[in-house]
Amino acid sequence: MFQSVITFFEKQSFGVSTYLANTLNMSTTKVRLFFIYSSFLAVGFPILFYLLAAVVLDIRSYVKKVRLKVWDI
Incomplete structure (x- = not known):
């Protein structure tokens, strides 16, 4: 069961840490470690x-996709 949860999150990753890392000009690994350590604390x-x-x-x-479809008409 645990392996299926890991597989789900690997396939359906949300991109939150990547987005935050790009916005803050940081490493993605540091952002992920921050979330892990702060979750324990x-x-x-x-x-x-x-x-x-x-x-x-x-x-x-989703809003960006819909907005592009509206302007394509």
Whole structure:
């Protein structure tokens, strides 16, 4: 079961750490390590932030796609 969860997240990665790393001009590895370490210290709060950011980024990409389709008409 654990392997199926890992496979799901590898296939369906949200791109949050990549987006934050590019925005902040940092390494993606450092951003991922920040989320991992801060999750242990803050009892899971950064995981909620990560999931919220994933939803927001997904909505942003959907809105961009719809906006492009509207202007193509």
